[in-house]
Amino acid sequence: MTIQQQIAIAYRVDDSGGSLVRRLLGAREFGVLAATAVIFLVCAVGADGFLAADNLLSVAQQIAILGIVATGMTFLIVVGEIDLSVGSLHGFLAVELAWLVTKVGVPVGVAAPLAILTGVMIGVINGLITTRFKIPSFVVTLAALAALRGAALLLSDGVPIRGSRNEAFTHLFAGSPLPNVAAQTLWMAAVVAIGAFVMARTKFGYDVYSVGGNPSAAAGAGIASDRVKVMCFALTGGLTGLASIILVGWLGSANPLTGNGFELSVIAAVVVGGAGLAGGTGSVLGTFLGAVITGVITNALVLFGVDGNWQQVATGLLILGAVMLNHLVAKRSAHGLNA
Amino acid sequence: MPLFEAVGVRKRFGGVEALRGVDFSVEPGEVVGLMGDNGAGKSTLMKVICGAYRPDEGEIRMAGRPQVFRSPRDAAACGIAVVYQNLGLVDQRSVAANVFLGQEPRRFGLVDTRRMRAEAREVLTTLRIRIPSVRMPVAGLSGGQRQCIAIARAVHQGGELVLLDEPTAALGPEQQQNVLSLIRDLRKQGKAVVVVSHNVDHVLEVADRVVVMRGGLVSGMRDVAATTAAEVVGLIVGNAPAAAHDGAPHTSGELA
Numbered sequence A: 001m002t003i004q005q006q007i008a009i010a011y012r013v014d015d016s017g018g019s020l021v022r023r024l025l026g027a028r029e030f031g032v033l034a035a036t037a038v039i040f041l042v043c044a045v046g047a048d049g050f051l052a053a054d055n056l057l058s059v060a061q062q063i064a065i066l067g068i069v070a071t072g073m074t075f076l077i078v079v080g081e082i083d084l085s086v087g088s089l090h091g092f093l094a095v096e097l098a099w100l101v102t103k104v105g106v107p108v109g110v111a112a113p114l115a116i117l118t119g120v121m122i123g124v125i126n127g128l129i130t131t132r133f134k135i136p137s138f139v140v141t142l143a144a145l146a147a148l149r150g151a152a153l154l155l156s157d158g159v160p161i162r163g164s165r166n167e168a169f170t171h172l173f174a175g176s177p178l179p180n181v182a183a184q185t186l187w188m189a190a191v192v193a194i195g196a197f198v199m200a201r202t203k204f205g206y207d208v209y210s211v212g213g214n215p216s217a218a219a220g221a222g223i224a225s226d227r228v229k230v231m232c233f234a235l236t237g238g239l240t241g242l243a244s245i246i247l248v249g250w251l252g253s254a255n256p257l258t259g260n261g262f263e264l265s266v267i268a269a270v271v272v273g274g275a276g277l278a279g280g281t282g283s284v285l286g287t288f289l290g291a292v293i294t295g296v297i298t299n300a301l302v303l304f305g306v307d308g309n310w311q312q313v314a315t316g317l318l319i320l321g322a323v324m325l326n327h328l329v330a331k332r333s334a335h336g337l338n339a
Numbered sequence B: 001m002p003l004f005e006a007v008g009v010r011k012r013f014g015g016v017e018a019l020r021g022v023d024f025s026v027e028p029g030e031v032v033g034l035m036g037d038n039g040a041g042k043s044t045l046m047k048v049i050c051g052a053y054r055p056d057e058g059e060i061r062m063a064g065r066p067q068v069f070r071s072p073r074d075a076a077a078c079g080i081a082v083v084y085q086n087l088g089l090v091d092q093r094s095v096a097a098n099v100f101l102g103q104e105p106r107r108f109g110l111v112d113t114r115r116m117r118a119e120a121r122e123v124l125t126t127l128r129i130r131i132p133s134v135r136m137p138v139a140g141l142s143g144g145q146r147q148c149i150a151i152a153r154a155v156h157q158g159g160e161l162v163l164l165d166e167p168t169a170a171l172g173p174e175q176q177q178n179v180l181s182l183i184r185d186l187r188k189q190g191k192a193v194v195v196v197s198h199n200v201d202h203v204l205e206v207a208d209r210v211v212v213m214r215g216g217l218v219s220g221m222r223d224v225a226a227t228t229a230a231e232v233v234g235l236i237v238g239n240a241p242a243a244a245h246d247g248a249p250h251t252s253g254e255l256a
Helices: A003-010 A020-026 A030-046 A053-062 A064-078 A086-104 A108-132 A137-156 A167-174 A183-201 A203-213 A215-220 A225-251 A262-272 A284-304 A309-333 B042-049 B072-077 B095-099 B113-126 B143-156 B173-188 B200-206 B229-237
Strands: B004-013 B016-026 B031-036 B057-062 B065-067 B080-083 B161-165 B192-196 B209-214 B217-223
Touching (some): A030 A309, A053 A183, A064 A086, A064 A183, A064 A262, A086 A225, A086 A262, A183 A225, A203 A215, A262 A309, B016 B042, B031 B042, B031 B173, B031 B229, B042 B161, B095 B113, B143 B161, B200 B229, B217 B229
Parallel strands (some): B031 B192, B031 B209, B080 B161, B161 B192
Antiparallel strands (some): B004 B016
């Protein structure tokens, strides 16, 4: 008789994770998944035209930019940091792209990658200041929030700039490659899918959870915490760059006030999606559902004919409700599987 | 030949000498209890052994070969693993992820979760640690189970000499027994264990030998079979006036 068998007699060992239903109920995303389903049902029953394919596809299109930036923010929040400058960065990079194309005459094929590169670099700078000088990231990126908005206004003289008229460019980022499906929706799908995979299955993803969950344990285990954090900042900056390219392709111009308050929607999506601001918990899939909820509620309020100002109130209540629900789920899953 | 040897180790912090020429050795498959009052120098010695401090003088040998540890990584590469009192576990992550923390096995560039779960279960089974599922987050486990998982990681990541800092502090009586029996299992598998503890009963229960430090020196060494709790306590508090050098406050920075 092997040791394994001897022990198996004494107590039950089950590493399989249990049935699909059990795994689903134990998953951290269960709360947000249930909320999405309920909100979907309410909208489907209550709002005329909500379930129409056109309407759903336009919701998907509207949350594309939110979903892309929130994917990056998920990495940052799980690693225990935050970036409040994504809204300003989004505006600045959109202006930068339009400015390069229209005012400087740089081909859009060069200007677009440059926008992503700028986003990555600004993320790296935010990350290096945060980790090297040990300044809380919300302070560092609050400063960046102000500075980047100023830079966007300076670069554009405070007025919108025309974007690229290159057809291939608009087609790639704002066309509809499939009937009724917008290109930006597909970009979001790709970013979310790759992000979820990287977070859940790669060594980098494991490091992100470890560093955010217990920084000193991660350091003790030989994980280069600072490098992991800087990479999360860089990723968020780069994805914000992608979001700006999509926006310029979509609207055909860049407004220096773009993304004002956007950071709140992004953080809301991540938090509604089950991430804890203390770090160590959260998932890209949860964030995606968080973005969907935000999009669906906004859409439903429009369909219900509710005053636009109520949307803000709804967003606030949504964040509060989500945080309270997550608190309950976290308590429960501490004693269950699949944290 | 001893698995680990420290010979004539001295360590000075500014004007005070925390270690004043310490000789310390551990045989393979031996459990050594390292005891001493706060400030006696045992934390400093621990940090020298695990590579966190470099001794000013003296030699460190692993299996007879002299070693210079520039960092805890060097020591780990030599087979020295430390389990600190705070355990270094990531609460939100699974048992398997914690056993492999920072050393996740990879396949085609991706973390091989299947292998990780299987190997984690194997380690737990060998060490007779009872955890219903390696998928459970460690936050949901008891203090004793958490201590065991931290030890399992130390062993799994190649520790031949396992240093345990206060492994039974803050545990209930039953969990203390679980940890002590795990230490016995480690010995059975030929691992050498150094237990730093204030608890004389636990040390006498599990160790082969007790080394007592006082004022930066080894003030006594006893075989557990031939000593009593009273004698060990006497060594710790320093009955002999000559040994009554008061450990300076600089070493009070215990391994947190």
